[in-house]
Amino acid sequence: MANIFQIPKKIIAGKDALQLSEQTLSTFGKKVLIVTDDIMIKLGNVKKLQNVLEEISVDYVIYSGVNGEPTDKMVEEGINVYKEHECEFLIAIGGGSPIDTMKAIGAMITNSGNIRDYNGKIIEKEPPILVAIPTTAGTGSEATKVTIITDTKNNIKMLLQGGKLIPTLAIVDPVFTLTAPKGITAATGVDALTHAIEAYTSRKAFPLADTFAISAVKKLYNNLLRVYEDGLDIKSREIVATAATEAGIAFNNSSVTIVHGMSRPIGALFHVPHGLSNAVLLEKCLRFLKSGAIDRLVDLAKAIGVYDIKMTDEEAADKFIEAISELLKKLEIPNLEALKIDKDLFFDNIDKMAKDALDSGSPANTRKVVAREDIVSIYKELWS
Numbered sequence: 001m002a003n004i005f006q007i008p009k010k011i012i013a014g015k016d017a018l019q020l021s022e023q024t025l026s027t028f029g030k031k032v033l034i035v036t037d038d039i040m041i042k043l044g045n046v047k048k049l050q051n052v053l054e055e056i057s058v059d060y061v062i063y064s065g066v067n068g069e070p071t072d073k074m075v076e077e078g079i080n081v082y083k084e085h086e087c088e089f090l091i092a093i094g095g096g097s098p099i100d101t102m103k104a105i106g107a108m109i110t111n112s113g114n115i116r117d118y119n120g121k122i123i124e125k126e127p128p129i130l131v132a133i134p135t136t137a138g139t140g141s142e143a144t145k146v147t148i149i150t151d152t153k154n155n156i157k158m159l160l161q162g163g164k165l166i167p168t169l170a171i172v173d174p175v176f177t178l179t180a181p182k183g184i185t186a187a188t189g190v191d192a193l194t195h196a197i198e199a200y201t202s203r204k205a206f207p208l209a210d211t212f213a214i215s216a217v218k219k220l221y222n223n224l225l226r227v228y229e230d231g232l233d234i235k236s237r238e239i240v241a242t243a244a245t246e247a248g249i250a251f252n253n254s255s256v257t258i259v260h261g262m263s264r265p266i267g268a269l270f271h272v273p274h275g276l277s278n279a280v281l282l283e284k285c286l287r288f289l290k291s292g293a294i295d296r297l298v299d300l301a302k303a304i305g306v307y308d309i310k311m312t313d314e315e316a317a318d319k320f321i322e323a324i325s326e327l328l329k330k331l332e333i334p335n336l337e338a339l340k341i342d343k344d345l346f347f348d349n350i351d352k353m354a355k356d357a358l359d360s361g362s363p364a365n366t367r368k369v370v371a372r373e374d375i376v377s378i379y380k381e382l383w384s
């Protein structure tokens with residue numbers, strides 16, 4: 001069976017990747033909109049980018065309103081700045097939020113109508129050139145064709161997609177991740193790990209995407225704890241940043257499955273950061289998935305080095321799930337209670353969340369039929 005494999009046109013990765021990008025950046029236009037958040041400005045990351053742009057005589061204007069996960073309002077504000085200053089291309093610097101906001105701004109520059117019209121649809125018209133500089137090693141958005149924007153009227157996370165949303169250039173410089181605090185390092189790292197595991201266990205998986213998924217799981221399993229314990233370990237930060245992009249490439253082509261499907265409704269209703277809502281679901285969803293994907297979980301157990309020849313396949317799959325669960329404990333991932341989610345409100349919303357999860361289409365990619373009742377019971381189990 002044939003498959004389509006899509007990746008950014010160019011990826012410049014490794015320490016000092018930003019400097020190495022000068023020549024490429026100089027060919028994209030004379031004026032750029034930088035999409036970012038206030039923390040990136042405070043940390044001096046935007047200044048580093050400004051210095052590079054000044055060096056190559058590219059004029060810029062900054063939209064730094066992405067202070068939280070992206071909403072339709074932020075996208076609208078960004079579009080206004082882009083148009084007012086007659087920009088020619090876009091650069092996002094920050095976590096997945098500024099990158100996703102940039103993609104949506106770009107999409108709505110060339111595609112007419114309201115952003116809500118595009119929920120679940122394919123973006124057809126080419127946006128201006130998009131450049132992504134991730135500062136978290138997490139979402140992989142620098143390599144993906146999707147953007148997730150909250151519809152503030154209906155409290156749902158909209159999914160806009162299309163190959164045209166894949167950034168033309170991804171600059172993956174681990175130096176930017178050095179400042180990420182422990183909590184953000186853990187949550188975003190587990191997001192990347194979830195992308196890789198879901199891509200590998202997706203019904204849509206295929207060999208070329210598997211290569212990236214397996215490589216990412218291996219790198220993340222062996223290095224996440226290191227960067228969590230020592231945020232300044234640049235070698236491990238570089239491995240984790242590379243892995244997050246690999247995981248993005250993997251799920252961009254194989255799709256995410258039940259975890260992301262169930263995680264988005266929690267994020268939309270309770271404003272839990274994306275990485276954490278995945279992390280709380282990961283172990284329970286893997287236990288649910290097991291009987292449908294034993295062989296894939298055995299491969300993953302082998303990849304992370306917890307497989308033993310004496311094990312049955314089922315034991316090896318269990319071993320992988322246990323190893324991931326141990327890692328999550330060491331990364332001190334909080335549970336829903338610690339995240340201060342109102343339990344009654346959560347239970348009141350389980351039906352809506354289950355519907356939104358199924359409607360997103362992601363659970364259907366799981367290697368096991370996911371019924372509405374399965375989703376409801378996993379949501380309930382999160383409190384046991």
Ligand SMILES: NC(=O)c1ccc[n+]([C@@H]2O[C@H](COP(=O)([O-])OP(=O)(O)OC[C@H]3O[C@@H](n4cnc5c(N)ncnc54)[C@H](O)[C@@H]3O)[C@@H](O)[C@H]2O)c1
Pocket residue numbers: 037039040043068069070094095096097098100135136138139140141144145146147148176177178179180181184188191274275
């Ligand atoms: N498009 C995709 O393929 C895709 C995939 C997964 C997730 N997402 C989306 O990405 C968003 C989440 O992105 P995220 O997890 O990267 O978080 P984020 O961009 O929301 O950032 C979280 C916080 O970390 C801070 N931060 C980021 N980098 C930092 C650094 N190096 N040092 C210090 N602070 C730093 C930010 O300022 C922010 O306060 C969600 O909206 C999610 O839906 C998109």
Ligand SMILES: [Fe+2]
Pocket residue numbers: 139191192195260274278
């Ligand atoms: Fe994700």
